[in-house]
Amino acid sequence: MAKRESPIERAVVKAARAAGWVERKFEILPDDPDRMFWKDGRIVFMEFKAPGKPLRAGQARRRKEMKAAGLEVYLVDCVEFGKGLLQC
Numbered sequence: 001m002a003k004r005e006s007p008i009e010r011a012v013v014k015a016a017r018a019a020g021w022v023e024r025k026f027e028i029l030p031d032d033p034d035r036m037f038w039k040d041g042r043i044v045f046m047e048f049k050a051p052g053k054p055l056r057a058g059q060a061r062r063r064k065e066m067k068a069a070g071l072e073v074y075l076v077d078c079v080e081f082g083k084g085l086l087q088c
Contacts, residue, residue: 005077009034009048012082019088031058033066033073037086044085045073052077 016023016037026036026045033045045066047059055063055075066073076082 003050005048005050005053008050008076008079008082011079012046012048012076012086015079015083015088016086019086021086021088029062031056031062033059033063039086043072045071046076046082046085047074048082049075049077 013023013035019039021037021039023035023037026033033047035046035048037044037046047055047063049055054060063073063075072085074081074085076085
């Protein structure tokens with residue numbers, strides 16, 4: 001199991017690209033999710049964390065705001081979960 005978020009993020013990005021997803025680093029403002037993925041009209045935002053590491057307070061607020069706006073935004077702390085969200 002990865003103890004840092006970077007190996008999780010790299011593995012999910014690699015799988016997403018292979019499955020035809022477009023991805024970009026997203027952090028425009030502090031507390032924005034790490035990445036944005038899109039394919040076939042679907043947009044998914046992901047905040048990557050090491051396993052068991054919680055969102056910071058600002059990240060939790062931003063996630064709540066985005067979800068309230070109807071956006072898909074997830075905390076991803078394992079490769080399998082991230083890949084499952086994108087079905088890859």
